[in-house]
Amino acid sequence: MHTLSAIEIRDRFLRGEVSAVAIVRHFLDRIEKYDEEVGAFLSVYADSSLQHAAQLDAKRKAGMPLGKLAGIPIALKDNIHLKGQISTCGSKFLTNYVAPFNSTVTDLILKEDGIIIGKTNMDEFAMGSSTENSALKKTCNPWNLKCSPGGSSGGSASAVAARMVPLALGSDTGGSIRQPASFCGITGFKPTYGRVSRYGLVAFGSSLDQIGPFAANVSDAALLMEVIGNHCDKDSTSLNMPAEDYLKGFDGSIKGMKIGVPWQFLEELEAEQRTLFETALGHFKELGAEIVSVDLSILKSSIAVYYILATAEASTNLARFDGVRYGVRSAKAQTLNEVYDMSREDGFGKEVKRRILLGTFVLSSGYQDAYYRKAQKVRSLIIQRYKEVFSQCDLIVMPVTPTAAFERGAIKDPVQMYFADIYTIGVNLAGLPAVSIPSGLTGDGKPFGLQIIGGQKSDVAVLHAANAFEKITQYHLAMPDLIQ
Amino acid sequence: MSATNLWETVIGLEIHVELNTKSKLFSSAPNRFGDEPNTNITAVCTGQPGALPVLNREAVRKAVQFGCAVNAHIAPFSKFDRKSYFYPDSPRNFQITQFEEPIVIGGQVIAEVDGKEHTFAINRVHLEDDSGMLKHFSTFAGVDYNRAGVPLIEIVSEPCIHSPKEAVAYCMAVKAILQYIDASDCNMEEGSLRVDANVSVRLKGEQGLRNKIEIKNMNSFSNMEMALLAEIKRQISEYTHKPHLAHHEVIQQATFRWDPEKKMTVLMRSKEDAEDYRYFPEPDLLPIVLAESYIEAIRNSLPELPLQRERRYVHELGLSQHASFVITSDKRLADYFEEVLKECPNARMVCNWIIIEFAGRLKEFGKNVAEYGISAKHLGQLVSMIDKGVITGRIAKDVADQMVLHPDKEPSKIVAENPDFNPLHDTAEIEILVDKVIAEHPQSISDFLQGKEKAFAFLVGQVMKLSRGAAAPAVVNELLRKKISNLQKDDS
Numbered sequence: 001m002h003t004l005s006a007i008e009i010r011d012r013f014l015r016g017e018v019s020a021v022a023i024v025r026h027f028l029d030r031i032e033k034y035d036e037e038v039g040a041f042l043s044v045y046a047d048s049s050l051q052h053a054a055q056l057d058a059k060r061k062a063g064m065p066l067g068k069l070a071g072i073p074i075a076l077k078d079n080i081h082l083k084g085q086i087s088t089c090g091s092k093f094l095t096n097y098v099a100p101f102n103s104t105v106t107d108l109i110l111k112e113d114g115i116i117i118g119k120t121n122m123d124e125f126a127m128g129s130s131t132e133n134s135a136l137k138k139t140c141n142p143w144n145l146k147c148s149p150g151g152s153s154g155g156s157a158s159a160v161a162a163r164m165v166p167l168a169l170g171s172d173t174g175g176s177i178r179q180p181a182s183f184c185g186i187t188g189f190k191p192t193y194g195r196v197s198r199y200g201l202v203a204f205g206s207s208l209d210q211i212g213p214f215a216a217n218v219s220d221a222a223l224l225m226e227v228i229g230n231h232c233d234k235d236s237t238s239l240n241m242p243a244e245d246y247l248k249g250f251d252g253s254i255k256g257m258k259i260g261v262p263w264q265f266l267e268e269l270e271a272e273q274r275t276l277f278e279t280a281l282g283h284f285k286e287l288g289a290e291i292v293s294v295d296l297s298i299l300k301s302s303i304a305v306y307y308i309l310a311t312a313e314a315s316t317n318l319a320r321f322d323g324v325r326y327g328v329r330s331a332k333a334q335t336l337n338e339v340y341d342m343s344r345e346d347g348f349g350k351e352v353k354r355r356i357l358l359g360t361f362v363l364s365s366g367y368q369d370a371y372y373r374k375a376q377k378v379r380s381l382i383i384q385r386y387k388e389v390f391s392q393c394d395l396i397v398m399p400v401t402p403t404a405a406f407e408r409g410a411i412k413d414p415v416q417m418y419f420a421d422i423y424t425i426g427v428n429l430a431g432l433p434a435v436s437i438p439s440g441l442t443g444d445g446k447p448f449g450l451q452i453i454g455g456q457k458s459d460v461a462v463l464h465a466a467n468a469f470e471k472i473t474q475y476h477l478a479m480p481d482l483i484q
Numbered sequence: 485m486s487a488t489n490l491w492e493t494v495i496g497l498e499i500h501v502e503l504n505t506k507s508k509l510f511s512s513a514p515n516r517f518g519d520e521p522n523t524n525i526t527a528v529c530t531g532q533p534g535a536l537p538v539l540n541r542e543a544v545r546k547a548v549q550f551g552c553a554v555n556a557h558i559a560p561f562s563k564f565d566r567k568s569y570f571y572p573d574s575p576r577n578f579q580i581t582q583f584e585e586p587i588v589i590g591g592q593v594i595a596e597v598d599g600k601e602h603t604f605a606i607n608r609v610h611l612e613d614d615s616g617m618l619k620h621f622s623t624f625a626g627v628d629y630n631r632a633g634v635p636l637i638e639i640v641s642e643p644c645i646h647s648p649k650e651a652v653a654y655c656m657a658v659k660a661i662l663q664y665i666d667a668s669d670c671n672m673e674e675g676s677l678r679v680d681a682n683v684s685v686r687l688k689g690e691q692g693l694r695n696k697i698e699i700k701n702m703n704s705f706s707n708m709e710m711a712l713l714a715e716i717k718r719q720i721s722e723y724t725h726k727p728h729l730a731h732h733e734v735i736q737q738a739t740f741r742w743d744p745e746k747k748m749t750v751l752m753r754s755k756e757d758a759e760d761y762r763y764f765p766e767p768d769l770l771p772i773v774l775a776e777s778y779i780e781a782i783r784n785s786l787p788e789l790p791l792q793r794e795r796r797y798v799h800e801l802g803l804s805q806h807a808s809f810v811i812t813s814d815k816r817l818a819d820y821f822e823e824v825l826k827e828c829p830n831a832r833m834v835c836n837w838i839i840i841e842f843a844g845r846l847k848e849f850g851k852n853v854a855e856y857g858i859s860a861k862h863l864g865q866l867v868s869m870i871d872k873g874v875i876t877g878r879i880a881k882d883v884a885d886q887m888v889l890h891p892d893k894e895p896s897k898i899v900a901e902n903p904d905f906n907p908l909h910d911t912a913e914i915e916i917l918v919d920k921v922i923a924e925h926p927q928s929i930s931d932f933l934q935g936k937e938k939a940f941a942f943l944v945g946q947v948m949k950l951s952r953g954a955a956a957p958a959v960v961n962e963l964l965r966k967k968i969s970n971l972q973k974d975d976s
Contacts (some may be wrong), residue, residue, distance in 0.1 A: 087534070096534070207767035234538060236769050237769075316762075319568060319577035320575065322577060325530055362859060
């Protein structure tokens with residue numbers, strides 16, 4: 001069953017060929033079997049998901065209408081709230097934090113009869129590119145257990161890659177959906193900023209964060225987008241536009257489409273990766289698309305801009321974790337200042353502290369003009385540049401990452417780790433939709449992803465092109481040896 | 485004190501006003517004072533991770549209303565910023581405020597100071613959310629987040645205020661405007677109106693401003709006046725005693741608080757301890773973009789404002805400017821005044837009884853006559869009795885004393901029940917007095933006959949004096965006129 005798509009699983013359930021309970025059991029068994037090695041899940045809701053499945057079976061038997069996600073098990077990254085369950089955000093600080101409300105995406109999934117089966121591991125507060133910054137668990141790449149699944153949504157990506165769940169949600173602030181999707185050989189989509197509500201997502205960089213789906217194929221990701229991509233009154237930055245149909249228009253045709261490639265920006269791409277990328281471009285040509293060269297060399301500044309703006313926002317977003325109202329308060333603390341200092345000292349990991357310090361610094365009086373404000377200006381230039389480029393082409397393609405998955409522990413220098421996101425960050429700065437889809441394997445058998453980027457609100461077009469690519473390449477069918 | 489006259493005071497005020505919206509600035513939690521702690525809260529009010537702010541349109545409308553009421557520029561584009569500081573009453577450890585681009589810019593407030601109209605300039609008005617409240621118990625402290633997220637406007641004046649008296653007049657005028665447009669309860673005791681002052685002094689004629697001191701914790705206008713007086717005196721004394729030091733060394737920028745027990749300003753923190761708030765644009769909220777038509781609609785639907793009412797009372801009711809300022813500076817009092825007028829149309833006399841007679845009697849209660857609970861109908865009845873000559877002014881004062889003791893009792897009943905309050909209506913008895921006065925003041929009578937009305941009032945006064953204030957003025961009037969006209973007939 002796990003080799004079926006989410007859509008096929010749902011359709012079999014709707015036709016009565018398989019019960020929701022059997023579906024959930026099957027995936028719970030797979031979690032049981034593989035997650036000890038992979039380490040994707042922080043919590044698995046075996047009882048409640050089976051209960052929910054039984055309700056759906058009863059609903060189906062009673063002939064009641066069922067939703068778009070009926071019977072599909074779905075995992076949430078552990079920074080997305082499910083009411084009554086703990087949201088750790090991969091942090092020691094929140095190991096006791098029970099979410100007091102559902103995130104909007106959780107509500108939308110439940111409304112369409114999706115089954116929340118568990119929550120997945122992540123870099124602490126989504127800060128990282130390898131999931132190694134999780135304070136709670138080690139997550140491995142199902143393709144090569146020595147390797148990182150990428151991050152920060154490494155748990156969700158590896159869970160889908162190991163087919164422990166057909167669909168999962170992640171969050172993407174600088175590449176945290178697309179990079180792990182690339183490392184794990186699956187589809188990961190980062191929607192236009194504001195397309196998916198952030199209500200109930202624990203914020204990292206509020207102007208950059210966006211929730212999006214992981215799936216084993218583009219259509220499944222599109223299905224989940226049809227459900228979660230909707231206007232939400234509780235998020236002021238939510239786009240005021242209704243949900244869109246994605247699947248209806250998936251006819252595999254992108255003939256005559258202009259696809260931009262920012263060659264100058266990709267100068268440093270190594271030979272093997274370059275070959276994989278050029279092969280992918282060949283497939284687009286086969287599909288009748290025209291490849292044009294575009295200039296996005298301004299993106300060379302994107303890492304610097306991102307690590308100023310994201311950390312500035314994060315330093316204030318994470319200020320609330322002070323041990324006063326919730327979270328783990330240091331037992332040693334005697335005074336108010338000790339509650340603050342010790343709870344944050346004990347509760348936060350090294351990378352989180354580094355980013356809070358950096359963000360606090362770039363906002364400080366005397367330094368704000370040189371860092372925060374200058375970064376804002378460059379961000380505006382990047383947005384402007386993308387706009388110009390999208391007047392020359394319909395979509396942009398480039399690799400998701402400079403390399404395939406690296407070994408856990410291999411990258412010790414934080415700045416080197418930041419450069420893992422060089423191709424993904426620009427998209428967040430400009431609020432664009434972008435998808436990561438498999439585009440073949442490297443010589444040592446690791447997946448390498450292709451990124452398709454669209455202009456703002458062109459989410460449907462991006463997934464449409466990805467679906468066309470997937471149809472003629474079938475790269476998405478490759479599965480890690482671990483589960484074969 | 486002559487040295488004091490060499491100095492000039494410069495004060496700028498920051499007035500924080502809680503808007504009386506139904507819900508909070510960024511959440512649907514009720515905006516209500518006095519409930520059980522932590523009952524009026526949502527995930528937003530306690531800064532839960534994952535919660536997001538959503539702007540309350542009613543708060544925006546009230547801020548714009550105030551801006552229009554003070555003739556300010558309403559910014560078509562304004563936005564919110566995060567102001568970072570750690571304190572348990574701040575649920576996110578940052579406040580959402582408008583630092584760079586406030587919603588209201590400029591504006592003027594006209595107030596009366598020492599019988600003269602004075603125009604004060606506003607610098608800006610911005611929207612922000614209130615903090616929670618810390619409560620200290622014997623062994624621990626707790627936080628009540630009911631107030632967290634209540635919408636505030638901060639009204640920042642220019643440093644255009646030059647005395648504590650002016651500061652009070654300005655605050656009262658601002659408060660009146662807020663009450664007239666129904667933007668706030670302005671209850672200083674409950675904290676819905678709070679004032680911080682920035683104070684400095686300089687020698688008269690000196691250019692530029694010296695270092696300022698910020699004073700907090702002045703929870704009434706009288707406290708504010710005392711605090712300002714004390715702080716001005718302290719600064720002048722510092723400069724006077726350290727004439728050889730540079731000004732910035734004598735007074736260093738700092739925050740003081742008013743200690744109402746010690747009656748002095750006390751240092752809270754010096755500038756070195758001042759926090760870096762690291763303001764930057766709030767990414768969770770969109771800018772506030774206001775259409776010209778929206779602003780115009782608010783401008784055109786403003787209710788009558790205190791100053792307009794003040795002008796109307798002067799022009800239509802003949803009140804003095806001072807009386808008119810006093811009575812219109814409190815909306816409820818002015819409304820009460822108009823209620824009384826329905827009972828007794830003598831506006832000047834009614835106004836006098838409200839702002840002088842009853843104000844004096846009720847000073848010890850800290851209330852005006854409307855707040856004290858004497859009905860407009862009863863006050864109207866009292867003034868009417870004087871106006872119609874049923875009782876004398878002297879008796880009315882005694883009746884007023886009784887009304888303070890028995891606020892529910894009708895004044896006519898008070899008069900009826902007490903024989904001392906019954907004016908002399910016995911014509912025969914009064915006639916004797918009238919005859920006596922006529923006999924003793926022939927000059928006044930001839931003055932009156934030559935058209936001097938004042939002479940008649942004098943004669944009435946003489947009769948009243950003889951009756952020890954007990955004669956019914958109406959009867960005295962009638963008798964005097966009759967007798968004098970009889971005298972005329974006799975002559976001819």
